[in-house]
Amino acid sequence: MSQSNDSAEKYDLSTLGVRAGIRRTEFGEHSEALFLTSSFVFESAEQAAGRFTGGDDGFVYSRFTNPTVSMFQDRLAALEGGEFCVATSSGMSAILATAMAFLKAGDHVICSKAVFGSTVQLFSNVMGRFGVDTTYVAPDDPAAWAAAVRPGKTKLFYLETPSNPLTELADIEAISKVSRAAGATFAVDNCFCSPALQRPLEFGADLVIHSATKYLDGQGRVLGGAVVGSKALLMDTVFPFLRTTGPSLSPFNAWVILKGMETLQIRMQAQSTTAFALAQWLEKHPKVERVYYPFLDSHPQQALARKQQSAGGAIVSFDVKGGRTGAWQVIDHTRMISITGNLGDTKTTITHPATTTHGRITPEARAAAGINEGLIRVAVGLESLADLQRDLARGLDQQPG
Template sequence: VSSSRCNSKSILHCCSGMKRLVLLVALASANAFLAPPSLRPAPGRRAGCLVNGGVWTRMVLADDVNVDFDALKKNRKILQTLAKKNGVKANLKTEEMVRLLRIKAAEPEGKNHGNAHKEQGSPQITSDHSSAFNTVLVHGAGKTVDKLGSVNMPIYQTSTFRFESAEHGAECFAGESDGYIYSRINNPTVQELEEAVAALEHGYKGIATSSGMGAVNVVYMALLAAGKHAVCHKTVYGPSRSLLENTMAKNFGVEASFVDTCDLQVVRDSIKPNTALVYLETPANPTVAISDIGAICELAHAVGALVCVDNTFCSPYLQTPLTLGADVVLHSLTKSISGHADVVGGMIVARDEAVYKRLRPMMVTLGACMDPNQAFLVRRGMKTLGLRMQAAQDNAIKVAEFLESHPKVAWVRYPGLESHPQHELGQRIMKGPGAMISFGVKGGLEGGRALLNAVELCVLAVSLGGVETLIQHPASMTHAKLSPEARLQGDVTDDLVRLSVGIEDAGEIIADLDQALARV
């Protein structure tokens, strides 16, 4: 297809001067590719990238070749060719393939978050409207804005909202108006946060909740029912497993299987005709085990099951499960997204409208809504997510290398180390190894206690993802309510110590761990 003589009705058309997605299609061949915009090497030309075996290579395209996505929707054969060549599944619905290709189009070339993943050349996460990740963090999705021009969305501290008229009130309740009704249902401060997180996760819409467990409750209650079956990773946040294993199973008749989702054959064997939900936490808490989100989504979708991924460990800075095929992603906003250990909150993001309409009413019914004060604090902390995550990750790489070489450490699990069982998978689906480390102390439970009682800089506390380095013992803390058998089955051993690396000076963190390990 010639960029200089494009037919206006073709999928590729001439739009000289437009600075958007560049796309070249050889209509009857397998050489179609998607090229994100990049630095221009010369006037009138544009540099692009071609995904080739996981390596980003340089190509130069005419500046006036752009994509008409509406036309692309009408030619599924070409759409599937583009999808295959750009890492998007070609068996998805047309709208979904186009949505994911739009996300690919928004990714600038060659940007990468993780030092340990530099050889992969992974692109920086961006929003659908081509804004860079940090720009969305600071300015939001741009949908809900304050009418008086406040730079920061104000705290709308109100329980209820005035209608313009009786007719307007009726329209709001009928869903015919976007007006606000009651803060349990919707609130401007909360909505602006929901839109920002949804943009970062490349989802349809977000649903803010009172806590991370509020989000988990909404997902379970909305997507599961008596007689339905759930497959869950054997090692997830303790209360997430306890809620499913005890409350949902015993009180509501939900069947649950807790398996090693790192093993695709085990997942395949665990899925049943009545499986409604596959619930993943990857990397897992606290073992940092990694599951193949895309492959598991294929297995689940084959029987009509939905896939929900707890993305708290990574945040959208390092991983976007919806672009890998997941239907729902959730977060404990308490952790990395807010990042300052001063607020509790949760968030659910749905991939499409159909799933969203199942989740939103359940949040409203359960009353698991977020308070506008919470939303304001989360939104304020979230603006520095990219900077904080990068700094913490840079530190974690150094800390993990130190721990792996220490004689009193039995083992270390960190995605950035080649010794991690799913190191290569992590490089493929994550944009960096993150800041969470689990390790075993020689001496077992007593050795772990000696370490925890000796740290001075590292804070002995639960939670994670904050600016401060936190250290804790899962078997006696976050996962204590699980039975000993469940902890053992989930690899939560007595010697396991979980470390959330913060943004302090890396040398100070290492020195503190070194002096504490000397007491073991």
């Protein structure tokens, strides 16, 4: 069950999460081995020469590949239904490696307006300095993507679905058609759903990007990232960029994430079930103005969510009636939920996007993006629904009006 191995097709996701990619050593260890080594020893000068020039595909140096990292790559490729995976040191380095591998000065990117803030900084400020221009369009409007295409110049389409924090969806299949017609490469950041709930390659994406820091690890321990796609697309692009420039995944982090992926399916299902129930409960609360969750009947793209995703995911956002004061009151009255910016953990986290993750953009841009002062984002973990309700009700019930 390793990368490029047809037998991976026969197994269900829960099985692949536990077993795909395993390479046993001569000792027959049952759990995946952690190879903490920077380099690998050769039997002869001839073998060393073969490995460096590519004739012999054994291990050379851990900036290039490492057996533990390879196990992580093979497991994630199998889960995403992709042929090949390249691991990176973080989600941001996966996005950077993709941008550097597929773009050059004069090229154009079309990116969803609703992506992680650092992704916008990366395309606009970092890639912008090297002559790459980016147009931001609404994720839910494929016609806007088509209208933004600059023939011969548009080389990359980039989006996240569902978006953070408002859970807006992009129609992956519709946008993949626009991308294909434009001759661009289409990358989808699948960090929020993970392959347990959504497999973008099946809907026509060329590349899947991951912050493994989130649900793949799932326990808030280490940073990691990955790019998944066909071998033909990655082998001569992202892989040589990483091998040369060095934002590679450490074997230790790969090992931690591998163990996290064993429980990915079961965690995503449990966290989604609790999140859906919490969203329905919040919708009925008199002090809550609006709830954003893809599987709610009130979500304008519920049908698309049910087509692309097997569950709604673990992120629930909601507007409280009391604006910023009300939102801070709810956050400050929690005793169990962690006030922290990360998500994808077994421990539920809570944030006020307008003053944290989206605090550096102008109030006008925030309002245009729908990030209200009363908006709260909860990334649901594995605590019980009743305990989460109690922790949120304490602040909600004290709201005036």
